[in-house]
Amino acid sequence: EAQVTQNPRYLITVTGKKLTVTCSQNMNHEYMSWYRQDPGLGLRQIYYSMNVEVTDKGDVPEGYKVSRKEKRNFPLILESPSPNQTSLYFCASRGGTGRSPLHFGNGTRLTVT
Amino acid sequence: GQQVMQIPQYQHVQEGEDFTTYCNSSTTLSNIQWYKQRPGGHPVFLIQLVKSGEVKKQKRLTFQFGEAKKNSSLHITATQTTDVGTYFCAGGYSGSARQLTFGSGTQLTVLP
Numbered sequence: 001e002a003q004v005t006q007n008p009r010y011l012i013t014v015t016g017k018k019l020t021v022t023c024s025q026n027m028n029h030e031y032m033s034w035y036r037q038d039p040g041l042g043l044r045q046i047y048y049s050m051n052v053e054v055t056d057k058g059d060v061p062e063g064y065k066v067s068r069k070e071k072r073n074f075p076l077i078l079e080s081p082s083p084n085q086t087s088l089y090f091c092a093s094r095g096g097t098g099r100s101p102l103h104f105g106n107g108t109r110l111t112v113t
Numbered sequence: 114g115q116q117v118m119q120i121p122q123y124q125h126v127q128e129g130e131d132f133t134t135y136c137n138s139s140t141t142l143s144n145i146q147w148y149k150q151r152p153g154g155h156p157v158f159l160i161q162l163v164k165s166g167e168v169k170k171q172k173r174l175t176f177q178f179g180e181a182k183k184n185s186s187l188h189i190t191a192t193q194t195t196d197v198g199t200y201f202c203a204g205g206y207s208g209s210a211r212q213l214t215f216g217s218g219t220q221l222t223v224l225p
Contacts, residue, residue, distance in 0.1 A: 035215075040122060040217060041217055042119070042201060042215045042216055042217035042218045043156070043201065043203075043215040043218075044215070045214075045215075090155060090156070092156075098205060098213075099143075099144050099161060099163070099205060101146060101158035101161065102146075102148075102156070102158065102203075102213065103158075104155040104156050104157070105155060106154075106155050107155050
């Protein structure tokens, strides 16, 4: 089944403790992206990747890192999480052109205390 | 930067009433996509509009793209409880590597 898999679904952590949210897709998509969703703000792009070893900042990249060593994986790294990074995070991928639809993972709800 | 404004933020309707959400961009879009997110779920692609003045229908849902390709709307006729969720538009801009900028979404509640 074609899908984007994120883990974990829920995560509670403390300020400053490094964490990684994994994202994997099995559709051989070149483009992958991370979004955060906050009430009233919609989906804001954190980072995106056009292909392996090619990543770029989105609208809200501060406090986040990503890597794209393999086509299928696109982990999101929070080196020193802070409470303002408490949010719902989605990974997405798409194939083909920029007009192809995005396929989203199930989301990761992160709480930073 | 590129922004897509979406209104309203919330909408409560009685089952059977119609619903419309609107998206507007200050600059011309190359395309616009619509997504639906059910409560507790993830956004799921509904449709894409590309041509100026384009109108597409999916059963009770009607999607429109403005003549100037700066605005779009989603209209649901005779809402049902299964329509509950948040509807997002996402605008694409020519020459933008990110391809899509999402609106803030409209959360639809349908009262039985």
